[in-house]
Amino acid sequence: MSEVFEGYERQYCEISAALSHKLTSTAPLSGEQKNQKVSEIKIGLDDAESLIRKMDLEARSLQPSVKAGLLVKLREYKSDLNNLKGGLKRITTVNSNQAAREELLESGMADTLALINVVECF
Numbered sequence: 001m002s003e004v005f006e007g008y009e010r011q012y013c014e015i016s017a018a019l020s021h022k023l024t025s026t027a028p029l030s031g032e033q034k035n036q037k038v039s040e041i042k043i044g045l046d047d048a049e050s051l052i053r054k055m056d057l058e059a060r061s062l063q064p065s066v067k068a069g070l071l072v073k074l075r076e077y078k079s080d081l082n083n084l085k086g087g088l089k090r091i092t093t094v095n096s097n098q099a100a101r102e103e104l105l106e107s108g109m110a111d112t113l114a115l116i117n118v119v120e121c122f
Contacts, residue, residue, distance in 0.1 A: 002058055002059075002062055002066070002070070004058050005055055005058045005059060005062075005070055008051050008054050008055045008058065009055065009073070009077075011051055012048060012051045012052065012055070012077055015044055015047055015048045015051065016048060016077075016080055016081075016084065018044065019041060019044045019045065019048065019084050020084065020087075022037060022040060022041050022044070023041060023084065023087040023088065023091065025037070026038065026041065026091055027091050034091075038088070038091070038092060041088050042088070045081070045084060045085060045088065048081055048084070049081060052074065052077055052078060052081060055070070055074055055077065056074055058070075059071055059074055
């Protein structure tokens with residue numbers, strides 16, 4: 001196997017593990033802390049995607065007998081990356097759904113207060 005591919009693979013595995021941990025620890029956060037963690041996760045996902053592209057180029061440059069095995073590993077890493085992206089989407093969707101819900105509740109409360117003020121005027 002290619003030492004270059006192994007180096008990229010090692011880096012990817014480290015980034016993937018760190019991203020998994022960040023996703024888990026970010027889910028319960030809110031506000032600015034969550035936004036900062038989400039930004040860090042996005043940067044990590046970009047780095048992971050870059051490593052996958054490098055692994056792909058390296059694997060395709062090798063002998064066919066070696067290339068086949070590396071491309072199988074690469075598909076697994078691409079699947080892992082998609083799972084990580086899905087995890088990010090879940091925690092950001094929950095955040096945006098919660099924000100939309102709070103906005104609806106606030107607007108409902110504003111309508112209720114306006115109605116109370118109208119009733120008090122009469």
